[in-house]
Amino acid sequence: MIINKILYLFFFGFLSILQPQNVLANSSEWVDYEQGKIRLIAENQGKDNLIPYLGIQFSILPGWKIFWRSPGEAGYPLEINNMNSKNVIFNAIQWPYPERFEFGGIYTYGYKKDVVLPIKLDIKDLNLDTSISINLDFLTCKDVCIPKQISLNIPNLTFTQDKNNNIKYLINEYLSKVPKRVVKLSEDNKVFFVTNREGSVLKFYMLKPKIFEQPDIFVETISGINFEKPIFNILNNRNKIEVELPIKNAKKIDYNKLINNPVTVTFVSNSKAEEYTLDIEIKNTDQGNSTELSTIIILAILGGFILNFMPCVLPVLSLKIMNFLDKKSLDLPFIKKSFLFNILGIISTFLFLAVIIILFKLVGINLGWGFHFQEPMFTILVLLIVLFFSLNLFELVNIKIPYWLFPNQNINQRNSSDYKVSFFNGFLATLLATPCTAPIIGTTVAFALQSSYLNIILIFFCMGFGMSLLPLFFVFFPNFISYLPKSGKWNIYIKRILGSLLMLTAGWLFIVLIKQIELYLLMILLIIIISFYVFIFFQNSNRWKINNILSNFTVISVVTIFILSVLFVNHKNNNNLSSEIKYVNSNKINQYISAGKIVLVDVTAEWCITCQVNKYFVLERDDVKMKLNEKEVVLIEVDWTRRDQEVLSYINSFDRSGIPLNIVYGKVTPKGIVLPEVLTKEVLFRAINIAKGSKNLAEK
Amino acid sequence: MVIFLTIFFILFFAFFYNYDEKGPVLSGQIEKFVFSKKETNYSNIFWYDLKGNEIKLNEQRGKIVLINFWASWCLPCIRELPSIDKLSAGLDNREFKSIVINIDKRNRENSIRMFEDLDLHNLEYFYDSAGYLTSLLKIDVIPTTIIYNKNGDEIGRLVGEANWNSKDVLRFLKFFLE
Known part of the structure; x- marks a missing residue:
């Protein structure tokens, strides 16, 4: 370093002796600062015969650097302090686009080797003498950082015409590296602030330049946010680029500052730079379009499987399994077939729902998920089915409901309608599952509804398949049923628990119904249900036994209290x-x-x-x-x-x-x-x- | 004869003992450390904490004190701060104290935020007001780290970045701690 210094001193000392001062009138002398040297240069002639540009010329020793106007995660830019300049006004520095320096994931932006920082000058009066005397404050870094203060001056600027001007050429070279201001970047002219699971990013879209080489992007925000290296994605249509800038330390951002101030984006490609000013808009977490179909399919299968354990579905399938426990000997082929029909029921119901959604989509109506529960008739039907199913489990309703509706104790006599029962069982399970929009199902359905018809079918099929995994287990291992304890007292308890779950489901459907239909219709419905219940009660041969009366009384009082309280609470909340x-x-x-x-x-x-x-x-x-x-x-x-x-x-x-x-x-x-x-x-x-x-x- | 031999061996071992421990070893991470020749006028050395209290080097008497100068714009400084933090964690704070002094002249909030982001548990934010200490101690390059002995005299300084949480540094410091 010392040798360098001596060499510089010697060399420039020699130069200054050799060259008469008037030739160098429009530049200052080189000042050596150990890590490089610096001087001022001024253009001799501009369009209006003025001196338009002054340049601060650096020649920096290898490894050392100086900083851009936004230095990145460390450093600071050069600053000019006017000392005794005469007859001149300095405009802002025109910063050439910087270079990105990386060290261990930390980025700084600046210049190394040779650089000229151009500054536009305004000469106040051409007839007066002009001199420049400034003090520069800048930082240079390598493995250490050294703040520098250096004074430079050009005592007498000349205005001679000189066509072969190296200084003009040099300044123009760096002026061409100053980013061009582009007013409108794209149709929206916006940067999106997107938060996803991995963190927060700024994202924007731009047209692909003709030559897209060694691209880089520098984003300056008022809140001084730091970014990781930009990620460029060339979009499908080939002429658009998506730029993603992961934000460092996203948790500590001052969002108010970020959102309410535009950002300056400098885009460099093929040694040319453009500069845009963009507004920030908060965009929601990417959904759907960024998710791959394959992950959606996995989610669909997983979600479908989880549906089996939703409180409104669990009883339907468990009962099916329990029915086999009542049998004296296991008829494996029969069990297999029965579960196969169950699966068929589930999958065809899912496909049926998909077809309905597609049909409505064709007409232009976008049905949401769980749409059928917005139809009061459907709710009533399901409510009735669930209610009777539940009462059946409590052994309060012993009449033969149409055989295809419920599998019951008669399953020992098998005939072809057993398969219908299994099929219907799957159908019912699916329909009851739909409102239990598990988180995963929600995403997949949202994705499905937005994509093509084929995808809707595919995704619904996958959900059906997922939900079928449980019955599928019994298709492959029907023997598993024989490991479960034979029916006995526990069986009755389980039935009671499942019955209560179903009762809860019925209660919930009832609440849904209150919102859907007028109160008097609901009352009529209730009266019909109760009279039907009483009718069944009198059909029962054991009707006057103490046990039966007691349990019936319990059910009726619980139901009544429930209905009254729901109506009361609801009446209170039901204001517009x-x-x-x-x-x-x-x-x-x-x-x-x-x-x-x-x-x-x-x-x-x-x-x-x-x-x-x-x-x-x-x-x-x-x-x-x-x-x-x-x-x-x-x-x-x-x-x-x-x-x-x-x-x-x-x-x-x-x-x-x-x-x-x-x-x-x-x-x-x-x-x-x-x-x-x-x-x-x-x-x-x-x-x-x-x-x-x-x-x-x-x-x- | 026996006495003579005994004296000889004592002298011999003493000689080798001294030879081994003749001085602190400047190798590896601490290679660039330069010993001070001048005497320090330590009573002038002070800095400020976040509340604006003046803190004197005198208060740390009896301890080995490491003073590191850093700034928010100095990437090598920011990189080495965590190693100083770890060094302090590993040593007894009754014998050794690390002081890191920020020398930013403007936008102190920015340097405080940066310091907080580093999440250092054994260091406190101190600052040098208006370049007082940097000019007093003639610090024009950072990072610069100065080590003071138990009497408050400057042992020497290291200009540049180092991994302070290294064996080289520990061996070096142990020499002065004992």
């Missing part, structure tokens, strides 16, 4: 429930937002189990309620128990086709943040904090 959607679609949300409030929209329905789960575990917890009761958060509940095209189009506007759907609006997120289907307090609070533009997301 259907009108909220008007709020959601009108300007109401905007009004709330501009008043500085946070709006939480909760689209829910009585038949949506996941919604109830969310309510129980999150929305109605005390600490959440406290937060929601704060003056700044407004909760709007939208009820979708009945079919409503307006609600559906609202749901569809978020690329969802089913519920639960929760959206948080705020000043920072006027388009809303969509929350995941299964809520957690953390997710909810985080979204509220983002919407608020809160500085620290870690705060609770």
